[in-house]
Amino acid sequence: MIAETVCSAVSVAGLGIAAVTAYRRRFLAATRLAAYSLVPVALVMTGAVKWLVNTAFSPTAWAGFGLLGVAWLLFMTTRSVERRRGGTRKERREAARAAGGDETVAPGASAPALGAGRQPAARPQQPSAPKSGSAEDFSDIEAILKKHGI
CATH class of the missing domain: 4.10.860 (DNA Excision Repair, Uvrb; Chain A)
Structure with missing residues (x-):
């Protein structure tokens, strides 16, 4: 009323x-x-x-709104973790295949477990690219700065 x-x-x-x-x-x-x-x-x-x-x-309605909030928080948390990792598992697998590191794990199957004393094989370190050509990188910046009189 x-x-x-x-x-x-x-x-x-x-x-x-x-x-x-x-x-x-x-x-x-x-x-x-x-x-x-x-x-x-x-x-x-x-x-x-x-x-x-x-x-x-209604306490029941407020409990429902609370559960909706928890569900939303869980969705957002999982999404932020996916973004940090670089996407979903499927996206990472496709990126690894495109990069040449073809994974042998079939979709839906898990990786084989390591034995008690076994450790995974170390990946070889890739040599870092030589830094020749750094002068070329700064030439564009120098041209922009000269153009603006700096």
Whole structure:
């Protein structure tokens, strides 16, 4: 009962402000204000206010919203971990195949377990690329700086 009265009062006040705005010949703003003012009455007429009030004071509904929040947090956490790792397992496998490190593990199968005393074979270190041509890298930057007089 109180919610319906408050919504009606807000709508009437908003329509009054819209009328004053229209009197000042700001018709676009007045129309927008009138549209916003009709929303609370529309919510009362559709029964959404009663649903909202019943939901706001329901511990079960709040527990449900809490579970939705936990689910969202879990989804976002897993997504951030995927981004740090460089994508999903399928994307990493495809990237490894494209790079030439063809994995022999079939999709859906797990890698073979190592024995008690066995350790994985060390990967050979790739030699770092020589840094010749660093002068060429800075020539573009020097040209831009000269162009701007720096």
